[in-house]
Structure formats: structure tokens, C-alpha cells
Amino acid sequence: MATPSGIPTPTLYYSRVRATLVPRVAGFTMVALGPVLFVLIVLKNTPEVLFAPLVITAAGSFIAFMTVTVKVDSQNVVIAFCDIFKRTLPRDEIAMLTTDNAAGPSGYGFRYMGPGMVGYLVGGPEINIEMKNGTTIIASTDGPERLMGVLTRHAGQGSEAPSSG
Template structure:
């Protein structure tokens, strides 16, 4: 039986953004080369050619189908890249929130962008969250203005 007192907090914001067309096409092209090497290995009866598709197919799938998920509840902002790399930011430690609507300007993927700055990027509009400790996290999201209004509403209530 489940205990109702341990239920997760309701989400105030949820966004799951998929990669833009450029990384999708690149990922599908990598996967196509992997399939080509499978056909080549079968045609020439060479098992050593199968090593290339073992690397190319998962790599292409990762690049072509990468996602960034942003979830906001009462206490935390959780950013998640491909369900593998996650970062939890306490909402009471957020100093400033801004947006950048330039698609793909910072690249794609999990990015180290300098000291204290990490990006979870798949192209499209981005949100930049600066923490009280000086660290910054940038993430792709589909509705950055809504996310900013949700995060600013809480800080306005706490200070006012």
C-alpha cells in the first residue's frame, strides 16, 4: 500500500523539449551509416565490421533523440538531460532568472560552458538560472516566459 503523506509535490511547470532538426538529422545520418556497415559486414562476411555499428547506432540514437526536461515544484527546479544527467536547484537559492530565445546559439548537448556554468541544450529558447553561489545553469525550454513568471512569483512572495 502507498502512503498518501509521501506523495510527490504537484508540479507547477513541466517542459520536455526534443532536439531541433539539425541534431535529429545528424543522429539519423550516423544511424544510417551504422546500418550500412551491418550490410557491408553481411555482404563481405566480416565480423569485425560489426564493431562500427555497435558504436554508431547508440551514438546516433543519443544525438538524434536527445531531450531536456525541466520540472518545477514548490521547493526545486529539476533539469534533466536525456534522463541521464540531472541537476536539482533549490528554489530558495535562485538569484536571477533570464531568457535567451536564440535557437542553438550555445550548441547542443550537456555543455560545460566555463567555470560554474553548465548547459542542458537541445536548441530553441533557453532559460538561464543564476544561483546565489554564483553558478549558472542554462536549459532549453519551450515556454521560458511562463517559467520565469512562476519562479519570480515565488521570490516576490518571499521578499514582499
């Protein structure tokens, strides 16, 4: 996002949260299991399943190193899961903000959580952003109260501030 002068818009809030302990342990276990399976497949001379260790190692790496990034500037909130799944939310379209400090009650990963609800989750505290069009986005963040403060404090001059509950 750039201003008409070409200078990038300053970031008001930035959070990059890594997966909590449970998915990290599961991911690293899968990474360690990959080479073991490879050796067993070679020793048993069954090359038809040689792709299995590769898939397990890649999936384990993805799980162990998953992150959620939340960036806020004066106009948008950008939420990204592993820098693959991204969503840009216009700040003036935010209707309500709430927080949940429980660790991982909604699961982990990029999740479809029902009609009009999407989660970008790696465990830990979360912020729930309800948009004026009725969709809800849930994202893990390391400072949900601070994020709510930034979104309500800089709610755009002349526009209605989102309510928090």
C-alpha cells in the same frame, strides 16, 4: 518530493523539449548509416570493426532523441538531459533569471561551458539560471517566459524573488 502528509508536491511547471531539426537529422542519418556499414563489413569480411555500426547506431539514436526536461515545484527546479544527467536547484538559491530565444547558439547536449557554467541544451529557447553561489545553469525549454513567471510569482512567501534581466 513529498509533503509530510505523503502526497506528492504539485508540479507548477513542466517542459520536455526534443532536439531541434539539426541534431535530429544528424542522429537519424547516423542510425541509417549503421546497418549500411554492417552490410559492408560483412561483405568485406572484416569482423574486427564490427563494433563500429553498433556504436554509430547507438550514438545516432541518442542524438536524435535527446530531450531536456524542466520541472518546477514549490521548493525545487529539476533539470534533466535525456533523464540521465539531472540537477536539482533549490528555488531559494536562485539569484537571477534571463532568457535567450535564439535557436542553439550554445550548442547541443550536456555541456560544460566554462567555470561554473553547465548547459542542458537541445536547441531552441533557453533559460539562464544564475545561482547565489555563482554557478550558472542554461537549459532549453519551450516556454522560458512562462518558466520565469512561475519562478518569480511563486518565489516562496517571505523570501526574496529572483530578479529577471
